[in-house]
Each structure stands twice: as C-alpha cells, then as structure tokens.
Amino acid sequence: MRTVYVNGEYLPETEAKVSIFDRAFLMADGVYEVTSVLDGKLIDFEGHFVRLQRSLSELDIAEPCTRDELLEIHRELVRVNEIHDGLVYLQVTRGSDGDRDFVFPNPETTKPTLVLFTQSKPGIMDSAASKNGIKVISIEDLRWHRRDIKTVQLLYPSMGKMMAKKAGCDDAWLVEDGFVTEGTSNNAYIVKGNKIITRALSNDILHGITRAAVLRFAQEAQMEVEERNFTIAEAQDADEAFVTSATTFVMPVVEIDGAKIGDGVPGAKAKRLREIYLEESIKAGV
Incomplete structure (x- = not known):
C-alpha cells in the first residue's frame, strides 16, 4: 500500500x-x-x-x-x-x-x-513503445485557450486518448485552424533533414519542461531547431516525428492518420535525443 x-x-x-x-x-x-x-x-x-x-x-x-x-x-x-x-x-x-x-x-x-x-x-x-514508436490520429482541438496553465481540466485530452484507442492507435495530435498544437499530454515535433520543427510557446500549448530540455540538447548536438506551426500533411511528409513529456521522455511517432512517417520506424534523431535526454537528466537528477 x-x-x-x-x-x-x-x-x-x-x-x-x-x-x-x-x-x-x-x-x-x-x-x-x-x-x-x-x-x-x-x-x-x-x-x-x-x-x-x-x-x-x-x-x-x-x-x-x-x-x-x-x-x-x-x-x-x-x-x-x-x-x-x-x-x-x-x-x-x-x-x-x-x-x-x-x-x-x-x-x-x-x-x-x-x-x-x-x-x-x-x-x-526501456519501453516497447520507445523501441517501436507510436501511432497517432489527428483530432480537432476543443480545449480552452489557456493551455499554458497546467490545470486539472483533462476531460478532452482523456477523450482524445480514447478516440485514438478506438482507432487502434496510441495517442492523438490536436489540430486548431489547420495546424498541430500538441498531443493530448505531450508536445509534438517533426524532423525534416537536420531541422527539428515544433510549435512556438504561447497560450496555445503547454510550456513543456521536457520540451525545454530536449530542444537545448538538440542545439548542443548541432541539430537545427525551428519553432513554428506545422500541418498534419507536413508531418506525414516529414522524415521523423516524435513527442516529449515528463513520463515518455522522447517518444518516436511512426504513423499519423494511417500514413507512415519516413520508413515507418523510429528515426535516428528521435532515438539519439532520447538517449541524450535520459543520460543527462539522470546525471542532473536530485
């Protein structure tokens, strides 16, 4: 107990x-x-x-x-x-x-x-999901507009996860005005070439603690970071995709709305960022 x-x-x-x-x-x-x-x-x-x-x-x-x-x-x-x-x-x-x-x-x-x-x-x-990647669907973002405050208002994110489960997937990416905001409980990213693309901080998304650390590690590893909006179509055409959160760290995304991302397997940059994040975070842990 x-x-x-x-x-x-x-x-x-x-x-x-x-x-x-x-x-x-x-x-x-x-x-x-x-x-x-x-x-x-x-x-x-x-x-x-x-x-x-x-x-x-x-x-x-x-x-x-x-x-x-x-x-x-x-x-x-x-x-x-x-x-x-x-x-x-x-x-x-x-x-x-x-x-x-x-x-x-x-x-x-x-x-x-x-x-x-x-x-x-x-x-x-060392979860199976981190080795195999996760599949996501896209849904309309119907949450309130102060997503930067980490409130206990989690009914719609919970509904989003259930929508994904019913579709045989692992999670959902939320879309507003044609652009991805974030995942139900994580920040969302795509990779094109050497560039990591993720939505800029605002009231529209949670200011992820893991997000801040991963973007810092990415820049230290000579990866280019671009903070801007992106669409589901752009994500489906990306080389890689992943999400970050405090409990999934860096989690590769291998499929969005039925379309494979890249080769349909976890990408090299997502895997490397996960390794760096875990290693450095444990070193700095209290």
Whole structure:
C-alpha cells in the first residue's frame, strides 16, 4: 500500500481524504505537475517547481509551501514507497470554504489543498513503445485557450486518448485552424533533414519542461531547431516525428492518420535525443 501526502500528513492511500466541496472536484479549479523518478532521482524538479509557481500565479492560487518543503515531500514519498523508476504526481487546488460557489473563496481564510502520490513504473526507460514508436490520429482541438496553465481540466485530452484507442492507435495530435498544437499530454515535433520543427510557446500549448530540455540538447548536438506551426500533411511528409513529456521522455511517432512517417520506424534523431535526454537528466537528477 502506498503512502501519500495530503495537506501536511503522510497517510496510507486508503485513509487519504479531500472534501467533496474542494473546488478541483466541483470546478476543475486546480493545477498539477508530474515529476519523473529515474534511478531513484527526481528529474528536472526545479523546472516543474517553476512552472507550478507560474500556473498558481496565473490562477491566483496561493502557494501551499516553499520549494524546499516541496522537494522534501517528493523525496520522502520516493523513499517510503521505494520508487526506483516512476513518478510523483502533485496537485494543488484552491481548496474550499465549505460550500459550492462560482465565486472564489476568500484566500485569507481558505488554504489550498496539496496532494501528492507516487506511481512505480519499472522499465519506463526501456519501453516497447520507445523501441517501436507510436501511432497517432489527428483530432480537432476543443480545449480552452489557456493551455499554458497546467490545470486539472483533462476531460478532452482523456477523450482524445480514447478516440485514438478506438482507432487502434496510441495517442492523438490536436489540430486548431489547420495546424498541430500538441498531443493530448505531450508536445509534438517533426524532423525534416537536420531541422527539428515544433510549435512556438504561447497560450496555445503547454510550456513543456521536457520540451525545454530536449530542444537545448538538440542545439548542443548541432541539430537545427525551428519553432513554428506545422500541418498534419507536413508531418506525414516529414522524415521523423516524435513527442516529449515528463513520463515518455522522447517518444518516436511512426504513423499519423494511417500514413507512415519516413520508413515507418523510429528515426535516428528521435532515438539519439532520447538517449541524450535520459543520460543527462539522470546525471542532473536530485
């Protein structure tokens, strides 16, 4: 049985409770972060903490604790749950003043809710998907327009993954005004020649922590990076495609809407970037 963290307490998961009036439950009024654990180390904790601060600030939710306190909670959960490879999920909500209301509760009298739990994922670095690549479909992007805030509003991304599953694929790329925004839970890329192409940061996409690291490693490896919009047709004509996220790292995409990408197998640049990312991230892990 896992030990989880709820508002200052480490508890068995069966004893963890949050109010039914919590605004995350009633209004999806909360944000989250997922930090990978590799070889027992937290990967890019600092980046996730900075993005958490930004998300909370954009929604005017108070920070529940300091950076150092949050790091200690992460480390303790990794320790007590004996996580070697896996993740730590963190969620901060606006909390509740005891009843349902569209108006925000008084921040002076209402504390945010802080919840963390771990998931063990043995073999996450050497998954079959990373060796074979994944297949994606394209769907219309119907999400709200502040995708840069990592909120718990995940119903449509979840529906997108189910659409992909029903189509015999692994994931979906979201399309708005004719251009790919991102995947359901990841940033999207194509490769043409030596150039890696991905959508520029804006309110339209999540500012991926893994994205930032991978693009930095790509440039250090003398790969050209171009941040611009691209279409599904352009992706189908690319040499390679891949996605990045905290839990899939660099994941090759080998098929989009039934069309093979390149030779239909993981491309050399995606595989190399995955190797670099894992090696460097574990070195820098805390």
